[in-house]
Amino acid sequence: MKDLSAKLKLLASRSPHWVEFRYHRRHVQTLQVQKGLVKQLKSSVTSGVGIRVLVNGAWGFSATSDLSDSSLEKSLKRAIECGTSLSQVKQSKVKTLPPVRLAKGEFVLSGYESLSEMSLEEKLEAVRRAEAQTRDKSPAIETASGYYNEIFEDKIVITSDGADALSRLVRNEFRLSAFAGKAGEKASATQTVGRTGSWECLFEDHSIDSLSEEAARLAVDLVGAPRVQGGLATLILSPAMVGLLSHEAIGHTVEADFVLSGSVAAGKLGQTVASPLVTLVDGGRVDGAPHGGGDLLVDDEGVPTQSTEIIKEGVLKSYLHNRESAAAFDVEPTGNARAWLYNDEPLIRMRNTYIRPGAQSIEEIIASTEDGYLVDGPRGGQADSTGEFMFGAQNVSRIKNGKVTELLRGATISGQAFKVLSTVDAVSQEFKLDLGAGYCGKGQPAKVDAGGPYIRCKALVGGVQE
Amino acid sequence: MSKYLKAEEQQLENTALELQSHALKAGAEAVEVCGTFLHKTKITLEKQDFHLASTDDNYVFGIRTLVEGKQGFSSCNTVDPKELKEIAARSVQIAAVSPQNPFISIEAGPNLSSDTKLNLFDKELFQVSLQTQKEWARLLKDAATRDKRFRLNEGSIDIVAGATLVSNSKGTLMRATENAAYWSLMGMGVDGNQITSFDYFQEMARNPIQVQEKLLLSTRDFCSQLLEGLKTGPTKSYKGLVAFSPRAVAQILLSGLAYHFNGRNVVEGSTRWSAGDLGQCVLHPAISVQDLPWLSDRTGAALFDREGIPTRNTTLLNKGVLSEFLLDSYATKALGQAHSNGHAAGGPSSLPGVGAFCLCMEGGIEPRSALMVRAAAQQKEYLLIHRFSGNVDPVTGDFSGVAKAADWCIDGKPAYVGKETLISGNIFEALKDGLFGLSKERVVINASEECPTLIADGISVTGSQR
Numbered sequence: 001m002k003d004l005s006a007k008l009k010l011l012a013s014r015s016p017h018w019v020e021f022r023y024h025r026r027h028v029q030t031l032q033v034q035k036g037l038v039k040q041l042k043s044s045v046t047s048g049v050g051i052r053v054l055v056n057g058a059w060g061f062s063a064t065s066d067l068s069d070s071s072l073e074k075s076l077k078r079a080i081e082c083g084t085s086l087s088q089v090k091q092s093k094v095k096t097l098p099p100v101r102l103a104k105g106e107f108v109l110s111g112y113e114s115l116s117e118m119s120l121e122e123k124l125e126a127v128r129r130a131e132a133q134t135r136d137k138s139p140a141i142e143t144a145s146g147y148y149n150e151i152f153e154d155k156i157v158i159t160s161d162g163a164d165a166l167s168r169l170v171r172n173e174f175r176l177s178a179f180a181g182k183a184g185e186k187a188s189a190t191q192t193v194g195r196t197g198s199w200e201c202l203f204e205d206h207s208i209d210s211l212s213e214e215a216a217r218l219a220v221d222l223v224g225a226p227r228v229q230g231g232l233a234t235l236i237l238s239p240a241m242v243g244l245l246s247h248e249a250i251g252h253t254v255e256a257d258f259v260l261s262g263s264v265a266a267g268k269l270g271q272t273v274a275s276p277l278v279t280l281v282d283g284g285r286v287d288g289a290p291h292g293g294g295d296l297l298v299d300d301e302g303v304p305t306q307s308t309e310i311i312k313e314g315v316l317k318s319y320l321h322n323r324e325s326a327a328a329f330d331v332e333p334t335g336n337a338r339a340w341l342y343n344d345e346p347l348i349r350m351r352n353t354y355i356r357p358g359a360q361s362i363e364e365i366i367a368s369t370e371d372g373y374l375v376d377g378p379r380g381g382q383a384d385s386t387g388e389f390m391f392g393a394q395n396v397s398r399i400k401n402g403k404v405t406e407l408l409r410g411a412t413i414s415g416q417a418f419k420v421l422s423t424v425d426a427v428s429q430e431f432k433l434d435l436g437a438g439y440c441g442k443g444q445p446a447k448v449d450a451g452g453p454y455i456r457c458k459a460l461v462g463g464v465q466e
Numbered sequence: 467m468s469k470y471l472k473a474e475e476q477q478l479e480n481t482a483l484e485l486q487s488h489a490l491k492a493g494a495e496a497v498e499v500c501g502t503f504l505h506k507t508k509i510t511l512e513k514q515d516f517h518l519a520s521t522d523d524n525y526v527f528g529i530r531t532l533v534e535g536k537q538g539f540s541s542c543n544t545v546d547p548k549e550l551k552e553i554a555a556r557s558v559q560i561a562a563v564s565p566q567n568p569f570i571s572i573e574a575g576p577n578l579s580s581d582t583k584l585n586l587f588d589k590e591l592f593q594v595s596l597q598t599q600k601e602w603a604r605l606l607k608d609a610a611t612r613d614k615r616f617r618l619n620e621g622s623i624d625i626v627a628g629a630t631l632v633s634n635s636k637g638t639l640m641r642a643t644e645n646a647a648y649w650s651l652m653g654m655g656v657d658g659n660q661i662t663s664f665d666y667f668q669e670m671a672r673n674p675i676q677v678q679e680k681l682l683l684s685t686r687d688f689c690s691q692l693l694e695g696l697k698t699g700p701t702k703s704y705k706g707l708v709a710f711s712p713r714a715v716a717q718i719l720l721s722g723l724a725y726h727f728n729g730r731n732v733v734e735g736s737t738r739w740s741a742g743d744l745g746q747c748v749l750h751p752a753i754s755v756q757d758l759p760w761l762s763d764r765t766g767a768a769l770f771d772r773e774g775i776p777t778r779n780t781t782l783l784n785k786g787v788l789s790e791f792l793l794d795s796y797a798t799k800a801l802g803q804a805h806s807n808g809h810a811a812g813g814p815s816s817l818p819g820v821g822a823f824c825l826c827m828e829g830g831i832e833p834r835s836a837l838m839v840r841a842a843a844q845q846k847e848y849l850l851i852h853r854f855s856g857n858v859d860p861v862t863g864d865f866s867g868v869a870k871a872a873d874w875c876i877d878g879k880p881a882y883v884g885k886e887t888l889i890s891g892n893i894f895e896a897l898k899d900g901l902f903g904l905s906k907e908r909v910v911i912n913a914s915e916e917c918p919t920l921i922a923d924g925i926s927v928t929g930s931q932r
Contacts, residue, residue: 035734041564042539043556044815045549048524061520065543082519085596086509089604090516121563128565143735179736179861188736188861227864230703230888230928260513261619262656343522345510382855385619385654385664388886390868392857412856412866414888443620462856462866462888465705465926 001156001166004067008049008158011072015160017080018054018097022300023047023067023156024342031124033131034145041124048342051076055083057093063343095327102163103304107297109169111197115150116170118199123148130176130208137216140180140223144215147175151447155300163302171196171293171447173437174203176211178219187225187409189218189377189394194436194449197291204291205432218377218395221407228396228411228463234372235413236365236426236456240434241375241393243450246280246353247440248381249389249417251450254310254318255336255348256325264387264418268316274421276314277455279356283307284335286352286433293436293449294351298335301346305335311421322348340444347442355452358427362454365426367402369456374399375413378435387417396461412462420459428454470592471629471643474503477525478631478641481545485529486635488554494531494538494561496572498634500772500814501527504626507596509603511621511651514611516603519596528814529554530572533561537570541815569733569800575638575774584760586644586767588673592627594647599625602677606649609685615696616689619664621651632774640774646670647677648765648913651685655693662695662883663870665853670913672762691852694883695871701849701884701929707841707902708889708925709850709875712909715917717854718865720825722893723755725860727782729797729809730820736861738894741801743788749894750901751786752830757809759823765913766823772810773818780807782825794820829918830904835878837903841921842878844902849927850875851889858893866890869927888928896922 001023008021025047032040048065049072060083064075087093131146150172157165173194180187191211195202237245252258253265260266265273274280284296284305296305301323309317321329322337325348337346366374377394396408433451440448482499489497503525510518527550528541538561542553603623610618627645632638648670655662669684671677710718726737739748759768759777770776773795781789793803794810797820811821832840841848849872856867869887873880891900905919 037567037569038537038565040539040817041537041560042541042817043560044528044541045553046526046543046815048543058516059518061518063520063522063524065524066546078521082521082596085600086516086519089600092513092515120560124563145734186736186738186861188859227890230890230926257512258619262617262654262661264661343524345518345520379857384855384870385617386661388663388868390855392866409862409864410857410859410866412868412888412890414868414886416886460886460888460928462868462890462928463926464890465703465928 001154005156005158005166007069008156009164011076012158012160015076019160020052020301021158022050022339022342025154026341027152029120029150031127031148032145033128035143036132046341050339050342051079052345053079053083054094055080056087058083058087058090059094060086061345094324097323098327098333100303100333102159102161102302103165103298105165107165107167109196109295109297111201112152112168112170114198115172116152126208130212134176134178134212134216138220140182140220141178141216142181143179145177149173157298157300157302159302165298165302167298169196172202175437176215178215180219180223182223185224187219187222189215189222191215192437194293194438195291196293196295201291222395222409225407225409228408228461230461230463230465232458233461234369234456235459236369236372236374236399236454238376238454239432239451240378242355242452242455243353243433243435244378244381244391246355246452247350247448247450248383248391249420250280250310251282251350251353252383253387253417254320256319256321256329257348259319260325260328263385265316271316272314273316273418274311274314275424277358277424277427278311278314278421279309280311281307281309281356282320282350282353284351286354289433292352292433293447296351299337300339301337303333303335303337305351308334320348320350322346338446340446344444347444349442349446350440350448352433353450354433355455357429357431357453360426360428362428362430365428365454365456366399366404369399370401372399373397373461374404377410379410388414389417390414413459414462415459420457423458424455426456430454470589471503471627475629475641477545478503478629481527481550482631482633484550485527485554488551489529489531489558490635492555492558494533494558496532496635498530498572499527501525501631502628502814504628506624506626507599508622508624509599511603511607511618514618526814529557530817531557531561532570532572533558535566536561536564537567538564539817569796571795571799572634572636573795574636575640584762584767584769586642586672586762588645591625591645591647591673594625594674599623602681605681606685609682610651610653610689613689613693615655615657615693616653617656618651618653623647623649632770632772634774638774640770642769646672649681651688653692655696657696660696662692665692665871668912670765697882698885699874699882700931701874701887702931703927703929705924705926707845707848707921707923708927709838709841709848709919709921711850711852711919712917713911714851714854715827715920716911716915718858719893719897719920720827720915720917722858722860722863722865724822724825727792728820729791729793729801732791733797733800739788746788747786748788749783749786749897752901752904753783753786753897754828755783756781756826757792757822757824758826761824763913764824768823771808772812775806775808775810777808777823792820792822794818824914826916827918829906829908832903832906834905834907834919837905837919837921838875839878841902847874847876849884849887850880863893865893884930886930889925891925895924900924
């Protein structure tokens with residue numbers, strides 16, 4: 001790594017234009033067991049250098065997996081040709097990138113060494129045992145699936161204006177699904193965990209046994225469960241669902257590239273957009289919640305990551321930036337530029353996105369809810385330019401007169417992001433990041449995490465009409 | 467071997483032989499290598515302007531090995547001899563720690579050419595310059611932004627040329643070259659305070675003449691349809707008829723069915739139908755679905771599958787009768803079938819799975835306009851959904867989500883676009899007893915699936931007037 005870093009620094013110093021070299025080696029190992037058989041056991045290595053240049057206010061990019069001097073020089077030349085060509089037609093030239101404190105040195109997150117030393121056999125055995133015990137929980141379980149994935153990442157970011165960072169981290173995730181059936185009806189349930197760190201930290205909040213127990217119980221209980229009535233309802237969202245709300249409904253609308261395209265958050269800085277109980281943050285690390293699935297010390301432009309308060313006590317305070325958008329808004333970059341592979345361009349992406357905890361206990365919030373639903377089990381989501389969001393919930397429980405009553409089938413929750421956040425009237429003191437197994441899609445995937453406390457709000461439930 | 471990517475095809479073949487040789491020496495009893503070379507030039511648009519020009523060449527190899535009936539897999543993106551040796555050794559090491567699975571095999575392929583004259587390579591397109599590509603990107607941008615209400619968030623034009631090879635130690639050797647131009651847009655309509663949902667489209671062409679013919683037409687169609695979303699109005703809640711546009715049919719109904727056609731899912735017991743249902747009427751007799759891999763204007767077109775088996779047209783449902791499942795060699799063995807029908811899917815960096823190339827649903831006998839009017843006779847007002855932002859639970863068939871840019875139809879004609887409207891239902895109910903009708907006309911969606919408009923009863927709509 002150090003030899004390559006020296007080589008890239010030399011090339012950067014000779015470049016006639018601003019240049020960014022990003023070496024990225026990704027080693028992924030995946031294990032999947034279904035119905036007692038190993039479905040996947042694989043190892044995949046992808047490595048190379050992405051070269052981005054800024055030529056007369058236009059971006060050029062080229063990538064190569066060949067790390068020889070001649071290939072790197074050729075690739076730099078191609079990137080410059082691309083940038084030069086584009087600069088002839090680009091109308092709105094990229095401003096000079098803002099001066100910023102760029103990262104220098106080594107940035108290492110814990111877990112990489114211990115997880116790479118743990119044998120594949122040991123990991124496989126754990127997944128096999130988890131899948132088998134899930135199948136054995138009930139005669140109604142027809143099949144189960146266990147999945148484990150780990151991504152080892154080594155990066156070097158060198159820019160001609162001074163970034164010189166080596167970083168190393170590992171992200172892992174575990175999923176356990178149970179498929180149940182009774183009298184022709186079927187249902188499935190999945191439990192997931194995801195972290196940046198060691199095997200031990202992956203399971204520190206949820207043991208494999210507890211994940212297995214919960215996946216099996218939910219799958220069996222969901223078979224034949226009634227459907228939710230559609231309409232506007234009072235909802236208590238679990239930390240995982242709050243994470244999805246924070247990420248999908250708010251996070252995407254405040255990514256500065258979307259803001260510049262006219263997202264619903266455009267022009268709203270300084271305005272009240274949520275209940276004063278809501279403070280929403282996106283950070284490279286989270287105080288009190290170590291090993292977040294989106295932990296990051298340095299972004300892919302060599303900018304040290306910040307903890308960015310997007311909404312503070314209901315008021316919109318900041319967007320999320322890369323260096324280009326920071327220049328356009330005349331603010332400091334927030335360290336949100338991320339690329340999935342060496343041959344991807346860095347885009348504005350979230351890291352760990354969450355709502356800060358409040359003062360009430362979840363028991364108090366449920367007890368003070370007359371009629372509503374407790375919503376848990378995130379099943380993907382999407383946001384829109386209008387601020388309209390949608391996310392799926394695996395399981396919804398009815399709350400009647402301050403008590404959780406029956407379990408209902410999963411449903412879709414929707415609403416206008418800022419309107420829904422304005423209805424928040426209770427925020428719990430319990431807090432966790434709970435979406436670490438998730439990926440965000442925006443042309444490229446990105447590993448992110450999200451979470452928060454339990455919150456009570458009003459939103460639309462996509463259920464049945466009688 | 468193609469005249470135009472000769473060196474790259476030779477490199478694929480040499481590397482495949484090298485990987486096979488290393489793996490056999492390391493103790494593998496059978497080896498399969500899948501390799502690809504890809505050359506891509508891309509011009510990206512963002513915020514009404516050019517954004518980035520980029521270029522990328524890469525090789526990817528995946529090596530699957532069998533050791534005493536146990537499977538290993540590893541992949542890399544290099545042709546470096548030292549790394550290739552390591553990758554082959556890793557695949558064998560993984561096989562050594564894998565448990566035995568009686569259904570895993572590497573078969574002697576027929577080495578037949580397909581029963582098709584499908585040609586996916588065009589020399590004129592291969593010779594297109596960056597300057598011409600830039601001109602096409604300008605046409606795309608100008609067509610999209612001609613109406614100032616259209617906000618271009620992101621778009622691109624990619625020219626991709628590549629070669630694919632599948633070979634194994636049992637004598638299979640299949641190779642193909644392919645090139646195409648792809649263009650896509652993501653944007654929204656903005657008029658004062660009115661903002662439409664984000665929408666996206668992708669189109670492709672196999673030669674420069676097709677690019678000229680399709681680029682402007684497809685872009686204008688997309689933008690004008692998106693801008694229709696600025697005329698919004700209220701929707702009511704009801705349970706009854708809903709019309710699904712061809713795109714919504716593909717997104718909700720066909721994608722849900724695809725899970726149940728997948729032979730591996732049948733093996734695992736998570737599908738609605740089992741091998742015993744072949745030849746049985748499982749859906750409404752108006753429903754017929756085929757997988758068609760030889761349509762050159764579709765992104766999924768292919769001459770052979772991930773295991774080197776020649777592709778063929780496959781009828782999955784014929785007038786509601788289950789005809790075949792999608793099979794790879796694993797599902798073929800596990801289901802006790804004689805031959806794979808060539809549906810091993812995936813790229814070189816993943817193990818073969820099962821997938822469709824291009825699913826197409828047959829149309830009905832009634833023109834679309836007549837179908838819409840017939841539906842209005844039963845129900846004066848109903849929803850016509852164009853795009854779905856939600857979840858389909860493939861196991862239960864339940865779907866629930868936001869109806870994006872959905873037309874509220876009165877007397878069989880779209881009156882305005884409904885906002886904040888959710889739908890929920892079940893695909894099996896919609897395609898069996900709930901089916902009201904299918905249009906004669908069919909539409910190709912994003913250069914892939916082809917579907918008619920479909921109307922189904924029993925769908926719950928949660929409207930904006932609650």
